[in-house]
Amino acid sequence: MEILRTVAELRQWSRTLRIDARNDGRNLIGLVPTMGALHAGHASLIRAAKASVGFVAVSIFVNPTQFGPNEDYSRYPRSFEADCALAQAEGADVVFAPTVEELYPAGAATFVEVEGLGNRLDGASRPGHFRGVATVVAKLLIATEADRAFFGQKDAAQVALLRRMVADLRLPAEIVVCPIVREPDGLALSSRNLYLSPAERNQALTLSRAIRQVEALLASGERHSSALIASARQTFATEPAIRIDYIALVDWTTLEPVEDATPGSLFAVAAWVGSTRLIDNTILG
Numbered sequence: 001m002e003i004l005r006t007v008a009e010l011r012q013w014s015r016t017l018r019i020d021a022r023n024d025g026r027n028l029i030g031l032v033p034t035m036g037a038l039h040a041g042h043a044s045l046i047r048a049a050k051a052s053v054g055f056v057a058v059s060i061f062v063n064p065t066q067f068g069p070n071e072d073y074s075r076y077p078r079s080f081e082a083d084c085a086l087a088q089a090e091g092a093d094v095v096f097a098p099t100v101e102e103l104y105p106a107g108a109a110t111f112v113e114v115e116g117l118g119n120r121l122d123g124a125s126r127p128g129h130f131r132g133v134a135t136v137v138a139k140l141l142i143a144t145e146a147d148r149a150f151f152g153q154k155d156a157a158q159v160a161l162l163r164r165m166v167a168d169l170r171l172p173a174e175i176v177v178c179p180i181v182r183e184p185d186g187l188a189l190s191s192r193n194l195y196l197s198p199a200e201r202n203q204a205l206t207l208s209r210a211i212r213q214v215e216a217l218l219a220s221g222e223r224h225s226s227a228l229i230a231s232a233r234q235t236f237a238t239e240p241a242i243r244i245d246y247i248a249l250v251d252w253t254t255l256e257p258v259e260d261a262t263p264g265s266l267f268a269v270a271a272w273v274g275s276t277r278l279i280d281n282t283i284l285g
């Protein structure tokens with residue numbers, strides 16, 4: 001597995017592969033964008049990519065533009081050696097690990113703003129976050145010229161935003177969504193779980209409990225947004241140490257609230273456990 005540091009090297013890698021691509025599906029190029037601190041959720045994305053395309057690039061880049069001024073950019077977990085070992089073990093062909101200056105050259109003034117969606121759910125609580133995500137993913141897709149890019153359903157709002165961006169910019173990449181990977185007790189895997197103290201780790205289970213409760217209600221035929229949201233609020237009420245950021249039933253394409261859950265609805269929660277913000281969700285149908 002190669003480690004590439006510049007956009008020019010990555011583009012060269014991708015273009016060289018294309019010269020003898022037979023276009024039989026196995027020769028397609030896949031991108032798994034990450035911020036490192038790789039865990040079993042990322043491993044599942046790399047495996048899904050490897051099963052679906054011939055060549056897989058994993059990007060490892062803690063993207064400064066998606067962090068707010070008081071967020072955790074400087075303390076975001078960084079574990080490059082272990083990340084490369086995991087990427088290699090899962091079959092990645094290259095790791096792309098640029099510097100900040102490589103992706104944001106001096107004087108960089110071009111950003112991708114997805115209007116509307118960029119300000120909903122996590123975008124409402126984290127102003128500028130989705131602008132940073134859209135910008136860096138656009139740069140990565142353009143650099144790799146990837147045919148498919150793989151993301152986890154845990155970041156469901158991010159997926160909606162990126163699908164809109166890819167459609168609007170007519171980028172020739174398909175966004176592939178892979179299921180949430182959970183710990184045996186239900187906690188959705190996240191690099192930020194590393195921040196949790198043992199007590200907070202226990203409190204954090206409230207998110208997946210709320211989601212499971214809503215899934216049970218949906219399975220019983222309940223569809224009303226107010227009933228589903230009330231049920232999640234009740235679950236959160238059992239853990240007063242947690243501060244709810246949002247609980248929402250939305251259309252997964254537009255991220256606009258809906259009255260009734262239908263196939264394609266996204267039920268999503270975000271909450272603060274101590275100083276760590278966690279998210280979880282379920283998608284109907």
Ligand code: PAF
Pocket residue numbers: 033034035061063066133136137155158
């Ligand atoms: O989901 C993430 O880890 C990040 O938002 C992404 C897509 C790698 C962009 O920095």
